[in-house]
Amino acid sequence: MAKVLMKGNEAIALAAIKGGVDAFYGYPITPQNEVPEYLSKHLLANGKVFLQSESEVSAINMVYGAAGAGARVMTSSSSPGIALKQEGISYIAAAELPCLIVSVMRGGPGLGGIQPSQADYYQATRGGGNGDYSLIVYAPETIQEMVDTIKESFDIADYYRNPVMVLVDGLIGQMMESVDFDKPVKERFLPEKDWATTGTANHPGRRNVANSLEIDPVALEQKNIRLQEKYKLIKKNETRYEMVNFEEEPEYVIVAYGTMARICRSAIEMLAKDGINVGMIRPISILPFPDEAFDEIPKKAKGILCAELSMGQMLDDVLISNNGRHKVGFFGRSGGMVPDPEEIVDAIKNFSERVVK
């Protein structure tokens, strides 16, 4: 298939189909409604499952059931809806089941607004579900990158038996870009899902159980230790980031993801014209966070600017990764306000005013 011009949310849906999704369960919420709308048409027409649930709580538990039964399954939602899914996400992670959760962020807190935002970084990376679990979270910058990531997400989820979240903001969901849907994904050896609850007729002599209950504290601690080993392996293998403009030693380094990274690219070009060389670390996986990228920041760099469409959430990870080596500044807009590149240019030029104490 040649490149096609497509709206972000519809591209999410088509990418999921290309990734082999068997079932979608979800509940309507702006600004992601084109995802279920597109899937309702195309999944049912192809003998797959699309079901609109009575709530996000129900949707994520339908995902749990289908994932346990061995299907490639996904849901998508936005901020308040993802909030409701957190309990189920914790159970799915605990039962070590694969699934894809797409989160199209809008402004918060509470009902907030429907304009694009990155205010759910904490929600995605820290989660609101209980316990020591971890997702794999990708935050792509372009529709092409989002499509490639979604297609691969199903394999990644299956490989690690872990839920994957793809996190974008409403701007990426609503804008149009030309995309190639047929770029090959990385080959992975994916073992048979011999753990799936498909009835013992399919696996005689063994009962398969999808479960997160472990009443014995010794066993539960062992399980947590094993999960941490898995998360370490994921960090080693699946951490993704892009280093922008690091060919010559940058004076400043911006850290930004998704839509904010797009804006910062323009700002970096403008700053170059003014003779200020600025690089960017663009996390593609925000969980695991690419802390290794911070080792490549030159010693002489004057500072790191963390830029977000929120009030300072990724900033925590930037501060941890920087580990006191450089001054760290923060630039953030929120509520659906999207800055011009000039505002980033200004933040770099007046970096001292931005420094986080």
Next chain:
Amino acid sequence: MAETTVKYEKTKGLTDKPLSYCPGCTHGIVHKLVGEALVDLDILDKAIGVASVGCSVFSYEFFNCDAQQAPHGRACAEATGIKRVLPDNIVFTYQGDGDLASIGIAETIHAANRGENITVIFVNNAIYGMTGGQMAPTSLKGQKTTTSQDGRDTDWTGNPIKISEMLATIEGVAYIERVSVHDPKHYLKAKKAIKKAFQYQKEKKGFTLIEVVSTCPVNWGMKPVDAMKWLSKEMIPVFPLGVYKDKGDNHES
């Protein structure tokens, strides 16, 4: 040497794991009936049980088939997720009254409304057993629980909620019966009802639910025999037994 004849065998529908229920609790009897129905209908190896959160949380270890363990109240959603991708399997939930009638009522009503082809085994003991005997939405007027110590005040907390009656109004429901296992006569009726519910699922008739009025001698503060008597005398008048809906061939719904 005298010959031994086998008069009774534990059903193959249950595993050998010792049940975790208190002595005299009816959960165990209901387990046996479910296990037997799965064996009798030859669907055990196609069955996927969904355990809920309550005293029956470990039911995934007791039913001798595949299983999933759902978050509190979400069993019908989880069962829906399974059934939609595996429509030819047999999917059932096993839920208490706190789980189904309180925190999970939305999931239950909507699964019923979609005519989800699953079977719900609903164990109504009018109390939150697992958490130590708090008031449930099914608790009787005046019933003493740890959170209604002077007896349930229905002006303040509402009246016992009647799930079978409510769900019977829903189009997608194929079969609903309220049964009890407090004596052999009722036990046999319950056995028939549970088997019929699974039979209907096998025939893809739609949503089936069997409500079993049950005891919790421990949290009711009664001896098992007295609990059975209390069930018969106090609970059944509030939760009358019988068929609430039947879309079967020989019945008008």
